[in-house]
Amino acid sequence: MPNCPECENPLDLDVDEVEEGDIVACDECGTEFEVVGTEPLELAHVDSDELDEDDDEFMEEEEEEE
Numbered sequence: 001m002p003n004c005p006e007c008e009n010p011l012d013l014d015v016d017e018v019e020e021g022d023i024v025a026c027d028e029c030g031t032e033f034e035v036v037g038t039e040p041l042e043l044a045h046v047d048s049d050e051l052d053e054d055d056d057e058f059m060e061e062e063e064e065e066e
């Protein structure tokens with residue numbers, strides 16, 4: 001069983017059942033990988049554009065006090 005490249009958790013997938021282009025997700029860290037090769041099994045990070053915007057900016061409320 002292949003291990004997750006991110007957290008070393010054993011990935012619950014059957015190497016006989018995956019095909020190139022399949023997306024597998026790690027149960028442990030949630031990272032998704034694309035199967036880019038099956039012999040031997042090769043996994044590549046899936047780029048997720050949706051997680052790109054990670055704004056931690058917070059607006060401070062302007063309060064005028066006299």
Ligand SMILES: [Zn+2]
Nearest residue numbers: 004007026029
């Ligand atoms: Zn993982």
